[in-house]
Amino acid sequence: MTKEQSNELKFLSARNRLEGKLIIMKDFIVEQGVAKVGKAKYQNLFEISTLGLMLIMENRWQNDEINKLRQQLSREMDLNTKMMANGKIS
Numbered sequence: 857m858t859k860e861q862s863n864e865l866k867f868l869s870a871r872n873r874l875e876g877k878l879i880i881m882k883d884f885i886v887e888q889g890v891a892k893v894g895k896a897k898y899q900n901l902f903e904i905s906t907l908g909l910m911l912i913m914e915n916r917w918q919n920d921e922i923n924k925l926r927q928q929l930s931r932e933m934d935l936n937t938k939m940m941a942n943g944k945i946s
Contacts, residue, residue, distance in 0.1 A: 868919070871912055878908045 857865075882905035890898045939945045 871915060875909065875912045878905045878912070881905045882909070
């Protein structure tokens with residue numbers, strides 16, 4: 857495993873842990889309700905957890921798209937290598 861792959865796995869692991877904590881936070885805030893937490897604090901915490909989850913979803917989508925592009929590039933490079941070996945590309 858390359859250093860880049862190791863770093864990427866660490867990032868994905870941290871992102872998944874953060875997502876879990878944000879879900880717990882959001883569920884707790886909703887469960888407690890405005891009356892227990894206070895309106896301003898409730899709104900702030902709810903917004904923080906919701907925006908955090910939205911950013912994680914966006915990052916997950918970007919990561920999926922990057923992986924698709926990497927796979928496509930790998931297939932195209934394999935095809936080009938085979939074509940070069942067969943003399944179809946010079």
